[in-house]
Amino acid sequence: MANNIDNVVTQVKYTAKDFASDVDVKWCPGCGDYSILAQAQRSSPEFGELKENIVWVSGIGCSSRFPYYMNTYGFHTIHGRAAAIATGVKLANPKLQVWVATGDGDMLSIGGNHFIHACRKNVNLKIVLFNNKIYGLTKGQYSPTSEKGKVTKSSPYGTVDWPFNPIKIAAGAGATFVARTMDRDPKHLQEMLTRASKHTGLAFIEVLQNCVIFNDGAFSHLTEKDTRPENVIYLEHGKPMIFGANKDKGIMLDGLNPVIININDGVHSINDVWVHDENDTNPTREFILSRFTEVEGLPTPVGVFRKFNKPTYDGDYHHQIEDVIAKKGKGTYEKLMFNANTWEVK
Amino acid sequence: MANNIDNVVTQVKYTAKDFASDVDVKWCPGCGDYSILAQAQRSSPEFGELKENIVWVSGIGCSSRFPYYMNTYGFHTIHGRAAAIATGVKLANPKLQVWVATGDGDMLSIGGNHFIHACRKNVNLKIVLFNNKIYGLTKGQYSPTSEKGKVTKSSPYGTVDWPFNPIKIAAGAGATFVARTMDRDPKHLQEMLTRASKHTGLAFIEVLQNCVIFNDGAFSHLTEKDTRPENVIYLEHGKPMIFGANKDKGIMLDGLNPVIININDGVHSINDVWVHDENDTNPTREFILSRFTEVEGLPTPVGVFRKFNKPTYDGDYHHQIEDVIAKKGKGTYEKLMFNANTWEVK
Amino acid sequence: MAKSIQVIDDVTIRFAGDSGDGMQLTGSQFTDTVAAMGNDLSTLPDFPAEIRAPAGSLAGVSGFQLHFSSSDIQTPGDAPDVLVAMNPAALKVNLKDLRPGATIIVNTGAFDTKNLRLANYNTNPLEDNSLSNYNVIQLDLSKLTLTTLEDLPLSIKEKEKCKNFFALGLLYWMYNRPLDLTMKWLETKFAKKPDIMEANKRVLQAGYNYGDTTEIFTTRFDVKPAQLPKGTYRNVSGNEAIALGFVSASLKSGLNLFLGSYPITPASEILQELSKYKNYGVITFQAEDEIAGIASAIGASFAGNLAITTTSGPGLSLKLEAMGLAVMTELPLVVVDVQRGGPSTGLPTKTEQADLLQAMFGRHGEAPVVILAAQSPADCFYCAYEASKIALEHMVPVVLLSDGYLAFGSEPLNIPKFDELKEINVKFETNPEGFYPYKRDENFVRPWAIPGTPGLEHRIGGLEKKDVYGNISYEPDNHEIMVHNRLNKVLKVADFIPEVEVDGEAEGELVVVTWGSTFGAVKEAIRNVRENGKKVSHVHLRYLNPFPKNFGNVISKFKNILVPELNLGQLSLLMRNQFNCDVIQFNKVKGQPFKVAEIENKINEVLGGTNGK
């Protein structure tokens, strides 16, 4: 069955412009969505797919306006249902490369069930979650990723909700490619999108995205030049997990506890540092990594947490169809209708 | 705020009979639900609550008929919504002890989103999932916990779905008390129910339940006397994780990998065995335990995987109300209506 | 001993017993045999809502009714002529339905104190004379079965399980039907369990022989083959027929069939049936809920499949928001609603026609869809086919209404030849020149340009869109234009559907208007009252939105319009609204179909002293 790797396009050389539709972009000036769009358009030529075979599906939200701006097939659907609709698209035509653009409200609040079920089934979709930790389009209510205590239009005294950790949910539900990136790191964002496009199975990318209007600066400690090195750790396959302005901090796995060490303190060295293995067969390290953002003091990981291959739902489904056809022969009207206990009236 | 521990009932001495309603029980003869009902009735006197303060909420399914048979308040709602409705009950009256009886279809298929959001918020509910890995009431279609390849009425060629792991989902979403037990182990089932009743926060119990009609024997390797010792490991707090007919097998944590050792082989000893700590502050061990059922060869853990305390949604919500009242004074109609920019017409 | 054979016109038999007694199986075996003999027939099973309530309890009684005839029939019969009661509960539950003087075959072996108590009998009805108006035949089926199987190496329990075949054999004898079809079925079914096969075969034969040899029965009956139109027939339930109709539409249109669904009584069998047709390329996506069911179907429709979703009332309620998206994006989609007793969870295994207005008006905003309703189990085939054709050719969501009565009931389908099926014309747009996603043809139909087509990349969605161009538009006049476009597209379908036919005179005192499954009872009732010299016409509506073009005119020719419905008057409302006509409502909301007699009485009441002439 269709597999993106097989479909690599050699004959067409696209540029970013080929992926820009002629629709006026209508996000607020300064919104992080602009960068995500730009990076998607820039990396699309690397997706190895003819643009008529690419479909962007979305729900409702600022982020979900995304498909209008991509010059591919696009479906701006209803709130929360993008994953389910995309599953239908992919199952109906497995040759398509199906992307989902969604928000933290769209995919984790109303759409949470479709999301975890798509992950569970390992449907071959690429889900890009624009996480701004707020409901943008409805003007500023808290979302399931908003931090506890957050004051918003619908929580004037602060929320009493604990937030979801999207990476943990996706991985726990069965996503086979799990990554995080940021609107403000264009190259990294492009890389994550391109890598997701090459993965066969459910690829999930959390993009930390700034909503300038209703949650400005939610990620500035991660995205601003001066604070980024101390607060962000770039996960790179096969490389030790080093961060800090002076590249002197490393993550060591002390039993099951990740701890920060100084590799130049004379006591520890680079050899003590956890070497990231994105192909880890045991998901426990991925789990530990996913929890960095829940633990005070640890840096926020960006990059590919883990990827692995297992049969996809759409792949297996179509294999099963082929198997049954091979066994029973392609169905015909005759076989269908005259198969059971029939009798003649003459 | 209401907290079950505070409400311990000393004046009333209940027996199991007090919790049996006068409604005829209508499950199929031999159904595992009968045992769950019996154990719930037996352990209810230990829940420390007056029976008028106990509410059982359910969705739709064979399992969801449960509330009719308990002589407490009960609400047999609609398919998939039990967790959301129960959240409303608990928030509206936090003095009630609110239980949810549900099935793998009801809570993990259609109700998946309400489930993970209730876990995320740590609503003080006790959710009892009757997992028979099948849709009973609708007569035998596969459920999200059915094993891949399962032949059912709606999958004559076997499913291509990967199953959910309910324990992993619950823990990952934020449940603060996570346990598993079996219909065929009455004492253990009673213990789990009673312990859940004492927990403040979202308590989740997966009960492995046999559907004699549509999925008979799904758990017989765990429940039958002869195979149980080799296939089930009882998690007991502070005790080494030992199992096997001869009690000679133990689980050792080799780095991040649980492995089975023979404690009498001369090489290993009881000291090598992982000692279960249900109060572990790091959830990583819980994660590893939750994966036992996904790993070929490891026994199925039953018992309390982990429990911990963090503020509940309903608790925090009512604290916030109290705080605001303390700060602003209890609202009155005068304050409400004549507070803003008013003017007089004379 | 030779017994006389009396030829009768038709007979209604009901098998009733515990859920575990195999009554559905017994009934369907009898049905298959009767069908093969060339009778017209109609069946209706009646399950409890519980899977298998405690043995012997009233809640656990499961029934199967079969009406077969030497002439054309439309219903499974009002009042059984024969009841097979496997236990006291089955007798208790079913007795009130029998015609006076009916034959009751009881399994006395089950009439012990425990079972009598479970059935709430204070005294044994076999002994207290309460059955004196019936022809009661007492047999200890359990014992007769065990005796027959004495020498077989099976457990008592296994042997006892065969007792339904004793009853079946006896019935075959009584109605002069051959055993061979059931024998063959047993051979295939239990090919791998020869002991069980042998046991059942023996018991079946024993039942037959018992009729032949004992003195209990003096007469046998025969029902001659019906004069049905020529053709190859098969017996279909409504749910089966729907599945077959969709696969046929898929074959005819050349599109893959995609079903997104979530199990729910009484619609689950459509999903189950379709999941067997993998070698027809059929994709059955058992979704996490009803919303994902329809959502995936909308996705599949966008991608170019013949996309459908199937459900019952509670599921339809959940699908309404997504249906609005299909309306807005003008994608082909068929939504099947197998109606059951409501509201809420209601009466899941019972029938009702109370979702019509929901199908019509259940969405926010002005969101019209096409609505069809099937009139009989076999008609479900054609309705599924036509719903697909309309959806595909008009780029519109179509609701197909069935109900629990049709879903489980069965009747013979005269299988059409493939060529006899209407063409389904689907044209995917491929030409980029002048392509606009919302440019309409003369029937208000927009082009279907599916992903994968070079040069036609475009975006659609649920926000209001600019006429012709399809981009987002908040412009006031455009919104009004689009609201009317969507409506006109639906109304235009009236040009493509058949006009209603009047069964009877074209004008007169009374016309009875039906929709959906009430067709059968009304058809039979009208035949009966006509036999009594009354004049009544009948108009049946398969298309409920838009109405067939001549409908208003046709009914305007009658002084009285009687509309029997299994709801509180939903079609009546639509008719009053559209035609400003007086309607006599006749409503029943009991979870049960109309009986022929109920309709007859109502017709007589409306006609008053007159004969409608």
Next chain:
Amino acid sequence: MAKSIQVIDDVTIRFAGDSGDGMQLTGSQFTDTVAAMGNDLSTLPDFPAEIRAPAGSLAGVSGFQLHFSSSDIQTPGDAPDVLVAMNPAALKVNLKDLRPGATIIVNTGAFDTKNLRLANYNTNPLEDNSLSNYNVIQLDLSKLTLTTLEDLPLSIKEKEKCKNFFALGLLYWMYNRPLDLTMKWLETKFAKKPDIMEANKRVLQAGYNYGDTTEIFTTRFDVKPAQLPKGTYRNVSGNEAIALGFVSASLKSGLNLFLGSYPITPASEILQELSKYKNYGVITFQAEDEIAGIASAIGASFAGNLAITTTSGPGLSLKLEAMGLAVMTELPLVVVDVQRGGPSTGLPTKTEQADLLQAMFGRHGEAPVVILAAQSPADCFYCAYEASKIALEHMVPVVLLSDGYLAFGSEPLNIPKFDELKEINVKFETNPEGFYPYKRDENFVRPWAIPGTPGLEHRIGGLEKKDVYGNISYEPDNHEIMVHNRLNKVLKVADFIPEVEVDGEAEGELVVVTWGSTFGAVKEAIRNVRENGKKVSHVHLRYLNPFPKNFGNVISKFKNILVPELNLGQLSLLMRNQFNCDVIQFNKVKGQPFKVAEIENKINEVLGGTNGK
């Protein structure tokens, strides 16, 4: 220079600019001042669907319209007398709405090549004579503002942001309103940012002075206070008023208020408002979706709270299944639907009345509910209160329909005294003696026995239940009884609601029937046509299900019945169905309210040559 002051009756002003220009704020400041001066008023904001579309674009224009008057008014005005246009896009979008000869105040500072291009102007409208029919006043607001603030230690950007207050000050001068309320507001608002406070205050004053000193303006206008009924007033938007109505009902009934909701335009403000009232014990549960919103409310109702859920069309579609559960379990619940343009996502920020039939028929099965619709922003207060009262006293789900026009529009509410609010009688059952969960009183109302009550432990659910006893029942006759019980309970509400009143003569040529927010435009239109000597009556329906008892009789007295609706004829359908009456539909589906003039024209058209006499 002394300027003359001309007294006028009423005036309509529209402020328009970029989403970032603070037009909503400017408008609401003007409103508060006008209100405090004792005028009657009505306002309407108009947002783009995008939060903040690119600066200068047509899509980004945000407007706020205010109509104030010395007499009683009902609408925000058909055609503004004054437009404040902060940039070319604002001019472009709004020009077509102005009355001929209207005054336009333009910010010339924004009329540069880029903004002109963004607004699709080929030539500068200020220079090409295209505005010659208007009284155009050109001011470089940006520059005037910067000059005023020259010496303040703020960035240019911060200074420029104050320019809306220059316009506001100027308008205050033009309409002879005092500055002090806005000054006070600035002092509170920017208490912690003294520089910003100072800047805005200065600019406001500068705008005022500019009017006073420059030669541009020769006349000022004054609108005298209106003769409103005595009382204490506050200005309320529909959404605010709904929130206040519910809290009031909570205070009156003594029940805690529980809201389960999910944000959606244009209903989110109700959630947001109520979330402020924690010290009233109000629980606002922001759920994961609309289904959880209503589900949690049903749970809270079961537990004894005054339970409500709020949403708009797409959310209502999602809630229908759960509403069926509330119908079946006969629990009190208020469902607020703030209608917006549909179908599907539709026109989220625009108004429409197209959810009435969904509210009425949207559920599977026969599932009747009570329906109310608010007629004006202030009426939203009373409707929320009454919806609560009906739900609680009749143990029934109630749908309250509002719409985008009411939600964001505002008008003065004459605040009732607490004692003036009708009593709400809630009685929780506590007596185990003779208690049955479905035993009804004479109004078909079942008892409300909440968890925590000793001795009343019982179970309810969505399956059909036995009359009186409430246990599960699949019994055919019982089902029919219960279907009628649920219906009768709703119909019985008609005994408790006021009859409709006729504004005008009780019989005649023409009655206009309205529901919901069309009330205002029709009321004004009728006043106007009457001034022209025509005779027309007006009946407004606040209760749509059941209809007030006298409604059918009242309308039967008129030759023509005109029903204007912002849909394709939904009330018309209900009326035709119930009264078999002829209805003249007048429908508009443009996402916009009726204009008074549209109604006038239609009335005149219907009356033809006659005067309705």
